Amino acid sequence: MIFVEDKEIVIPGDILADEEYHSGRGTFKENDKVCSSLVGLVAIRDKKISVIPLQSKYIPKRGDVVIGEVTDIRFSMWNLDINSPYSGFLPASDVFGKEKRELNRTFDVGDVLFLRVVDVDEVKKVKLGLKGRGLGKFRGGILINITPTKVPRLIGKKGSMINMIKDQTHCEVIVGQNGVVWVKGEPSMERVAEKVINMIEDQAHTSGLTDRVRNMLAKLLGIEPEETEYELGEPGPVDESDELEMSEEVEITEIIEISEESDELEEFEPPEEKEESKEDEID
Amino acid sequence: MVHIVPEIIKESVTNLVKNGERTDGRAFDEYREISLETGVIEKAEGSARVKIGKTQIVIGTKPQIGTPFADTPNVGVLMTNTELLPMAAPNFESGPPDENSVELSRVTDRCIREGKVVDLEKLCIVEGEKVWMVFLDLHVIDYDGNLMDAAVLGSVAALMNTKIPTTKIENDEIVLDYENMIPLPINEKALMCTFAKIDGELIIDPSLEEEEIMGARLSIGMTEEGNICAMQKGGAQPLDREEILKVVSIAKMKTAELRTHLP
Numbered sequence: 283m284i285f286v287e288d289k290e291i292v293i294p295g296d297i298l299a300d301e302e303y304h305s306g307r308g309t310f311k312e313n314d315k316v317c318s319s320l321v322g323l324v325a326i327r328d329k330k331i332s333v334i335p336l337q338s339k340y341i342p343k344r345g346d347v348v349i350g351e352v353t354d355i356r357f358s359m360w361n362l363d364i365n366s367p368y369s370g371f372l373p374a375s376d377v378f379g380k381e382k383r384e385l386n387r388t389f390d391v392g393d394v395l396f397l398r399v400v401d402v403d404e405v406k407k408v409k410l411g412l413k414g415r416g417l418g419k420f421r422g423g424i425l426i427n428i429t430p431t432k433v434p435r436l437i438g439k440k441g442s443m444i445n446m447i448k449d450q451t452h453c454e455v456i457v458g459q460n461g462v463v464w465v466k467g468e469p470s471m472e473r474v475a476e477k478v479i480n481m482i483e484d485q486a487h488t489s490g491l492t493d494r495v496r497n498m499l500a501k502l503l504g505i506e507p508e509e510t511e512y513e514l515g516e517p518g519p520v521d522e523s524d525e526l527e528m529s530e531e532v533e534i535t536e537i538i539e540i541s542e543e544s545d546e547l548e549e550f551e552p553p554e555e556k557e558e559s560k561e562d563e564i565d
Numbered sequence: 566m567v568h569i570v571p572e573i574i575k576e577s578v579t580n581l582v583k584n585g586e587r588t589d590g591r592a593f594d595e596y597r598e599i600s601l602e603t604g605v606i607e608k609a610e611g612s613a614r615v616k617i618g619k620t621q622i623v624i625g626t627k628p629q630i631g632t633p634f635a636d637t638p639n640v641g642v643l644m645t646n647t648e649l650l651p652m653a654a655p656n657f658e659s660g661p662p663d664e665n666s667v668e669l670s671r672v673t674d675r676c677i678r679e680g681k682v683v684d685l686e687k688l689c690i691v692e693g694e695k696v697w698m699v700f701l702d703l704h705v706i707d708y709d710g711n712l713m714d715a716a717v718l719g720s721v722a723a724l725m726n727t728k729i730p731t732t733k734i735e736n737d738e739i740v741l742d743y744e745n746m747i748p749l750p751i752n753e754k755a756l757m758c759t760f761a762k763i764d765g766e767l768i769i770d771p772s773l774e775e776e777e778i779m780g781a782r783l784s785i786g787m788t789e790e791g792n793i794c795a796m797q798k799g800g801a802q803p804l805d806r807e808e809i810l811k812v813v814s815i816a817k818m819k820t821a822e823l824r825t826h827l828p
Contacts, residue, residue, distance in 0.1 A: 422576065
């Protein structure tokens with residue numbers, strides 16, 4: 283027996299299903315019944331029920347790309363705020379290799395970086411790295427914070443949503459999986475993008491969002507909605523293409539490609555190639 | 566914990582201000598959306614909930630009978646206390662009040678006291694022995710900048726909402742008549758208006774983002790007639806004479822505008 287529908291909003295304690303279903307993330311089992319432990323949307327996959335929270339904090343995971351802010355400089359590393367209960371660190375050796383240089387000349391407190399989570403250990407010490415395409419320091423632009431669970435929605439299927447924003451506002455947009463979004467373009471366009479992104483965050487749990495985003499963009503930019511026919515790769519009924527699962531797994535390749543075009547990022551070439559191959563082995 | 570503002574945010578906000586714009590699209594002399602409800606707490610004699618944008622404060626008043634201070638035997642007592650709840654912002658910690666909390670209480674108290682919002686002399690029951698003590702408790706629920714304007718606006722509303730029982734003296738004892746509740750003696754509606762100085766420009770009602778990068782801030786408390794009853798400056802940068810005069814004249818208009826939100 284199941285008592286809820288897919289994508290229904292539930293609150294903690296709501297009974298979701300009987301024992302024939304498995305208890306997934308955001309749920310618990312009591313008296314052979316699956317109950318929700320969060321406020322969120324129900325996701326049913328085969329016989330597994332999980333609840334995707336409406337709001338969340340970012341929990342670091344190896345391989346994620348995140349946007350972090352330098353909060354402290356230590357003897358051989360930078361400390362970074364990654365919009366999470368756990369702070370991250372970037373070892374100096376990752377940036378300089380074996381060379382010895384002064385850390386604050388490269389990144390100072392208050393700088394914003396685009397990084398990859400290299401490793402998360404048992405006590406949630408988050409090791410960050412700058413090795414990879416497009417990673418580095420941001421220059422200019424604005425930052426917008428959204429709830430990390432809504433990141434997949436903002437990107438859209440195969441990047442449809444984010445590409446629409448980019449095309450319409452002519453801004454560069456980079457989304458970190460920790461819910462920090464960096465936007466750079468004309469100042470007025472940055473504001474348009476900010477409004478749209480905040481709207482997506484507000485309405486991420488509803489369907490037909492792509493259409494509303496398109497209309498909102500058209501309205502803010504003062505264009506007729508009809509003129510803005512954009513090939514989003516998926517013609518079919520919008521509602522279907524729009525139904526993106528807000529799962530934890532996100533296509534991150536898309537984001538990296540975006541950043542590649544950006545010349546606002548200072549890329550860091552590690553001085554020694556050997557270092558890099560070593561890192562890869564660990565990965 | 567000191568919050569560090571990313572350089573690029575500082576840059577983008579400052580650049581916008583230079584061009585006469587603000588992050589949320591407001592004009593320099595425009596408040597965010599203000600909402601004010603009174604009587605929100607059942608158990609308190611008077612209460613108010615005020616929202617300026619996302620900043621939210623809940624205010625309650627508690628009148629009690631007590632002995633007056635020895636130097637002012639015929640005057641009631643007003644006590645203001647502020648609680649910056651940890652849920653309001655990540656850098657608010659629980660524990661004893663910190664400097665921000667003390668500053669907010671004192672500035673609110675000064676604006677209300679010096680603006681003579683409550684006629685404290687009418688709160689005297691028996692001279693030198695029994696007076697009404699009004700406790701004003703402010704709880705910051707959500708912090709998104711400009712606590713002071715919200716605190717004063719809400720406090721005045723809460724005081725206006727407060728009802729105290731009438732008192733009678735029978736056989737040298739004070740008898741409280743809960744059947745006949747009377748409002749506190751209010752004779753003024755002094756309100757506060759805060760400006761932040763960013764890159765030489767003065768903007769009203771700074772948001773959290775703007776407060777974090779501002780060079781200086783000036784709060785002005787003003788009575789209905791336009792008399793200044795309180796002033797508080799914060800931040801490291803100086804303010805010159807012209808700036809202060811300009812700010813005072815804007816504050817006069819803006820406090821009048823704020824006053825329309827009071828019931």
